[in-house]
Amino acid sequence: MAFLQISEPNESPEPHTRRLAVGIDLGTTNSLVASIRNAVPECLPDAAGVTMLPSVVHYGERGVVTVGAEAITHRSEDALNTITSVKRFMGRSVADLRDEASARYSFTTASGDGAFTNKGTLKINTRHGAMSPMEVSADILRSLKERAEQSLGGPLYGVVITVPAYFDDAQRQATKDAAKLAGLNVLRLLNEPTAAAVAYGLEQKTEGTYLIYDLGGGTFDVSILRLTRGVFEVLATAGDTHLGGDDFDALLAKYAFDTWALTRALSPAGQANLNAASRVAKEALTTADVAQIKVDWGCGFASTADVTREKFIELTQPLLDRTMSAVKRTLRDAKLKADAIDGVVLVGGATRMLQVRAALTAHFGKPPLDTMNPDEVVALGAAIQADQLAGNAKAGDDHLLLDVIPLSLGLETMGGLVEKIIPRNSTIPVAKAQEFTTFKDGQTAMVLHVVQGERELVSDCRSLARFELRGIPSMVAGAARIRVTFQVDADGLLAVSAEETSTHVRAEVAVKPSYGLADGEIATMLQSAFASANTDMQARALAEARVDAQALVEALTKALNVDRMLLSDAEHVALALQVAHLKQLATAGDHRAIVRASEALNIASTEFAGRRMDRAVREALTGKNIEKMV
């Protein structure tokens, strides 16, 4: 039986209309699932009351898959089949992996024959065969899905999954594919910093600039978000994929090791014991001035070491400095001073360390927002967004988050020019269509070249995809009508389709617009667009003049051949000379000269065009009398 929940005043849902939606924080170290219950976002705990699910999957004997804390217990004795931090591998190829941390697995490269594997992406060899990172993530998601369905008492309508702001399209697509494998309906992928801002209700404000400081177990991210009329834009991100709370534990562990003057390296189990004890001490130091690192080695042996908060802060100062220099770098990238930040949001359990708060308070002149559990804040924001996307939110509360596309999307047209179809900073999802036509008589195919960037010439933009529309009926140039539609979904994935409107011949392609584009590259592309606005406009004018001239030359050359007899020899020579002149000018670089010559030729050939028209009409009427015509 379904239980009832408390609603906001006057917002009790009609029976059977509430859709179950959850937000999922699919983290490198831990994952969480959250939902709106009793009108309040909450993380859903497992049977033991624990909300965090370690992002660890163990592939055991006889096809058994275990996820979470239970999987961790297999890490030391069955390392090759116990997959941790799979998020680091999402959408990556073997060649992408440079760090030694990932060398603990055996990898193969996907051949691209499976439904959910892209050619070239890596797979991890396990007892259950070669698993793609999507499949491993799907096992984590499946575990969270089960927990959510049991907690909420029914099947899930949809989920919002968070991803790091710097995730490129391949990584986002991999995350979506993982969700699909787990049988989840993805309502939206949401940037992690944006989710944290939503959890704090910052999107309810009209505008503001926020810095999100996310220090997790093993990764550090800092992002600056700007909110303008309900749209969050990521201004800059930076971070360190190998810096987290675990590194602080390790320094404490080393301190204890040195204090005890141990001479031999510890066994893996002993080291794990020491790390765990260090972690306990670190957590204690957020409230106490002194804590004890206490390790029970077994067989009646135990060691203890006292550590003061002061000592801990001193030991880990270099780590904190690294995070603060990333903070400063992000501010620089966003061209902002510290006082331009309206609020600093803390994400990740390691932000509970007092020195983190102190450093941020000192730098920004105000304390960070810390009223929410930093481990849960991303999942809670995702849950709020999921509830809205599922249609449960009250009318009028349409603070639906919008993201924007970072660079314009367009199509190559004749002359190597870019026709922008969707301008940059358009909020997504968005769909736009434009009609194009053929350039040559009898043209039956068209190559559509999809590009991204702000520049006017294709050569200065980034090529995303090329595809062909074939089977266009043979017509004179300019008669065919090709409708090209650009569609960017809420996750930033682009689909382009082209259709010849009379015959409905279609072709389409799905593109990954931001694939491989780092934020820095986006910034560079934008700057070059601003810097070269002038030369770009001239280049465009020249290319356009050339295209027009070329069309005129072709049409007249053809007409001069076909309807030679309509002209006297002198007239023919004069026109032919002018055509040749324009043809030659078109290869030179002066667009004004080309335009002038084109206009002159247009005027000079008006009489010829008139005679051709008259003759065409006469031919059409020949042998017909008035009665037949009417």
Place this chain on the structure above:
Amino acid sequence: MPVTLTQAAANHIDKYIAKRGKGIGIRLGVKTTGCSGLAYKLEYADESQPEDMVFESHGTKVLIDPKSHAVLDGTELDFQREGLNEGFKFNNPHEKARCGCGESFTV
């Protein structure tokens, strides 16, 4: 007859009001929709209306409009858990039948 809360229900209502950040209590009501005719309403109360009947149970305020009270008279609101699933449940002596989902009922 008063409308009451079980201790568990009162505890959870207090917890959620604290999380939500405002509210003077809980409002119970009945509306005429749903597959079996009537549906329960369970909402946060931010203010009381002059005609409201107000009960207090384990220190938590319960507000009911007089029309709904005719149907809810003697009802106890409970908070239950089944496995991971949890939520509120009306124990209403007037209730004759309810649809399988428990969201709507007849008297």
